[in-house]
Amino acid sequence: GAKWTYDGPQGQDHWSQHYPYCGGALQSPIDLKSDLLRFDPTLRPIEVQNYNLSPNEQLTLGNNGHSVQLSLSPTMSISSLRNRYTAAQLHFHWGSPSRPAGSEHTVNSKQYAAELHVVHYNSDKYPNISTAVDKSDGLAVLGVLVEVGMFNPAFDHILKFINRIMYRDQKVKVPAFNIRALLPTRLDEYYRYDGSLTTPPCYPSVLWTVFRNPITVSRQQFLTLAATLYSSNAQDSASMSLSNNYRKTQPVDNRLVLASFKE
Numbered sequence: 001g002a003k004w005t006y007d008g009p010q011g012q013d014h015w016s017q018h019y020p021y022c023g024g025a026l027q028s029p030i031d032l033k034s035d036l037l038r039f040d041p042t043l044r045p046i047e048v049q050n051y052n053l054s055p056n057e058q059l060t061l062g063n064n065g066h067s068v069q070l071s072l073s074p075t076m077s078i079s080s081l082r083n084r085y086t087a088a089q090l091h092f093h094w095g096s097p098s099r100p101a102g103s104e105h106t107v108n109s110k111q112y113a114a115e116l117h118v119v120h121y122n123s124d125k126y127p128n129i130s131t132a133v134d135k136s137d138g139l140a141v142l143g144v145l146v147e148v149g150m151f152n153p154a155f156d157h158i159l160k161f162i163n164r165i166m167y168r169d170q171k172v173k174v175p176a177f178n179i180r181a182l183l184p185t186r187l188d189e190y191y192r193y194d195g196s197l198t199t200p201p202c203y204p205s206v207l208w209t210v211f212r213n214p215i216t217v218s219r220q221q222f223l224t225l226a227a228t229l230y231s232s233n234a235q236d237s238a239s240m241s242l243s244n245n246y247r248k249t250q251p252v253d254n255r256l257v258l259a260s261f262k263e
């Protein structure tokens with residue numbers, strides 16, 4: 001579609017001019033405020049299947065100008081929801097080298113350094129993600145908050161190839177790895193709400209699960225993520241850094257935000 005950016009004349013305050021859903025209801029991300037949360041004892045631990053991929057399998061790592069995204073194996077899925085949701089891709093949102101604050105969801109207004117999204121589609125009802133992406137029960141995204149701390153070996157399976165996809169539309173085949181290692185240890189503690197894609201076309205089609213516990217990456221790993229990529233393609237004379245690729249938090253309105261845990 002038309003090119004959109006996070007800032008400037010095509011920035012997020014203008015998305016709704018070309019993408020009407022971006023100005024509509026049920027938008028993501030949101031601020032996960034304690035006094036908004038409702039503990040829901042029926043929320044079961046998230047169960048993922050086949051996340052531990054073999055290194056013999058190859059995945060496509062790409063720079064789409066908005067994020068770094070990794071294609072995922074269709075053998076991967078979430079099995080603990082009402083329908084089975086099959087994995088499609090994962091990608092990240094981050095701040096900038098000088099400002100490690102680029103998560104999309106915030107917790108009591110605290111913005112984390114970055115955020116990982118693992119995008120799945122309802123494969124019980126739809127044949128592929130393109131069909132599912134604009135359906136109210138189409139997508140389930142797992143959100144993982146990322147903070148700077150201990151070195152993260154799993155993250156390096158992606159970072160060690162990132163200098164091969166510096167420019168928009170560059171792709172590279174990479175060996176698969178254990179994607180479960182990118183998720184926090186506890187999959188039983190999470191926030192849950194009905195929301196949207198956080199990029200245009202902003203379809204209100206996402207069942208959001210944001211894990212309570214962040215994962216860590218080292219400062220060097222964060223800098224590699226935040227300082228390597230360009231949103232422009234290799235031919236463009238003026239290179240534009242890909243950073244601060246996060247949408248601001250959106251109005252919750254009268255949505256219920258559930259928590260699987262008691263504060």
Ligand SMILES: NS(=O)(=O)c1c(F)c(F)c(S(=O)(=O)CCO)c(N[C@H]2CCc3ccccc32)c1F
Pocket residue numbers: 064066067069088089091117119129130133141196197198199200201
């Ligand atoms: N934060 S988020 O999880 O809402 C989210 C993104 F932030 C994001 F950038 C992308 S994208 O495909 O890389 C670019 C714009 O769709 C998708 N892409 C998804 C939605 C549309 C689609 C179609 C095919 C494959 C993946 C996706 C996305 F779901």
Ligand SMILES: [Zn+2]
Pocket residue numbers: 091092093117198
């Ligand atoms: Zn995302």
